[in-house]
Amino acid sequence: xxxxxxxxxxxxxxxxxxxxxxxxxxxxxxxPVDHYSYLLVFSATLCSYNFYWAIARWHNxxxxxxxxxxxxxxxxxxxxxASSIIVIICVYYLPGVIPYLIPAGILTLAYxxxxxxxxxxxxxxxxxFLKTLLLAFTWTYVTIFIPLFEQVQLGNxxxxxxxxxxxxxxxxxxxxxxxxxxxxxKIKALHSLATDVSRRSLGIxxxxxxxxxxxxGILLRYFYSTDRQMIAFIVSGISMLIVxxxxxRDRGYYFYYFLVDGMMLFTALGTFLASI
Numbered sequence: 001x002x003x004x005x006x007x008x009x010x011x012x013x014x015x016x017x018x019x020x021x022x023x024x025x026x027x028x029x030x031x032p033v034d035h036y037s038y039l040l041v042f043s044a045t046l047c048s049y050n051f052y053w054a055i056a057r058w059h060n061x062x063x064x065x066x067x068x069x070x071x072x073x074x075x076x077x078x079x080x081x082a083s084s085i086i087v088i089i090c091v092y093y094l095p096g097v098i099p100y101l102i103p104a105g106i107l108t109l110a111y112x113x114x115x116x117x118x119x120x121x122x123x124x125x126x127x128x129f130l131k132t133l134l135l136a137f138t139w140t141y142v143t144i145f146i147p148l149f150e151q152v153q154l155g156n157x158x159x160x161x162x163x164x165x166x167x168x169x170x171x172x173x174x175x176x177x178x179x180x181x182x183x184x185x186k187i188k189a190l191h192s193l194a195t196d197v198s199r200r201s202l203g204i205x206x207x208x209x210x211x212x213x214x215x216x217g218i219l220l221r222y223f224y225s226t227d228r229q230m231i232a233f234i235v236s237g238i239s240m241l242i243v244x245x246x247x248x249r250d251r252g253y254y255f256y257y258f259l260v261d262g263m264m265l266f267t268a269l270g271t272f273l274a275s276i
Contacts, residue, residue, distance in 0.1 A: 008257045010079055011049035017261055018045040020268035021143035021166070027275050028225060029151065029158055037147040040090035040097065044142065047083035048108045050076040055115045100149045107138040132178055132193040136171040161220040168213035169267070172240060175206055176247045176260050206244065213237065232270035239266060 007013050022041040026033040054076040070077070091098060111134050144163055145152055151159060178194035179202065194202055214237055221230045240263055247260065 008254075010075055011046055011053070013257065014049060014261055015042050015046040017264035017268075018042065018139070018143055020265045021139075022147040024268035024271045025144050025148055025162060025166070027271050028162060028220065028229070029148065029156065030224075031148060031151055031156075033147045034094060036090045036093045037097070037149075040087060040094065040101075041142060041146050043083040043086035043090065044101075044104065044146070047080050047087060050080040050083070051108075052112050052115075054080065055112050058115075094149075096153070097146060097149050100145045100152065104138070104142050104146065107134065107141060111135055111138060129193045129196060132171070132174050136167055136174045139170040140167040158220075158224055161216055161223075164216040165213060165220055168209050168216060169240070171209050172206065172213065172244065173260060173263065175202065175209070176244060177256065179247065180251075180256060210237075210241065210244075213240075226274070228274040229271065232274040233267075236263075236267040236270050239263065 019038055019042040022033070022038055054073040057073050057076075091101065111131065114131070140163060144159065144166060148156075148159065175193060178192040181192065182194040193205070197205070217233050217237065218230070221233050243260060243263055246255070
C-alpha cells in the first residue's frame with residue numbers, strides 16, 4: 001500500500017518510535033514530562049531523518065543537478081522544513097532545552113558528514129565503528145536528554161543506568177542495520193562496524209552488547225521499578241534476541257523498517273502496559 005510505504009519512507013514511523021522511547025524514559029524514572037518535549041523529540045527526529053535522506057540522495061546520484069535533486073527530494077525537504085518549524089515552536093515554550101538541543105543537532109550533522117562533498121582525514125574514514133557508535137549515542141541522547149532535560153539539570157543519578165540500557169539497546173539495532181547494509185556500504189566506500197570486522201567478530205560484539213543491555217536493564221528495574229517492569233524488560237530482551245537471529249538471513253524492506261525499528265515501539269509498549 002502506498003500510504004504504508006510513505007509512512008516508512010519519510011520516517012514517520014521512526015519518529016513515532018523515538019516518541020515512544022521518550023515516553024518510556026519518563027515512565028521508568030517516574031518523572032513528569034512536558035507535552036512539548038514529546039513533540040520536540042518527534043519533530044526533531046522527523047526533521048533529521050528527512051534531512052539525512054535528502055543528503056544521501058544527492059551523495060548517491062553523482063551527476064544529479066540541483067533542479068533534479070529538488071524534484072526528487074521535495075517531499076523530504078518539505079517534511080524537513082515543516083518539522084523544523086515545529087521544533088522552533090517547541091523550543092519557544094521550552095527555552096531550558098536549548099543547551100541540550102544544540103549537542104543533538106551537532107551529533108546529527110556529524111553522522112551525515114561522510115555524505116558531504118568534503119575530504120575527511122583517512123583515520124576517520126577507516127574508523128567505521130565511530131559511525132555505528134555515533135548513531136546509537138545520538139538516539140540515546142535525544143530520547144533521554146531532551147524529554148528529561150530538567151532531570152539532567154538536577155543531576156538525577158538514575159539517568160546513568162537508563163542511559164546505559166538505552167545505549168546498548170540502540171547499538172544492537174544499529175548493528176543489525178549495519179549488517180544489512182554492509183555490502184552496499186563497501187561499494188560506496190562507506191564504513192560502519194559491519195564493514196570493518198568479520199561476521200564472527202560482529203557476533204561476539206553483539207553478544208557483549210546484549211549482555212550489557214541485560215545487566216544494565218535488570219539493575220535499572222531492580223532498583224527503581226516494579227516486578228511487572230522486570231517481566232516486561234525480560235520479554236523485550238528475548239524478543240530482541242529473536243529479531244537479531246532472524247536478521248542473520250536475508251530479509252526484506254518491511255522486516256527492517258517495521259520489525260527491527262518496531263522493537264523500539266514494542267519495548268516502550270511493554271513498559272507502558274507494566275505501568276498500568
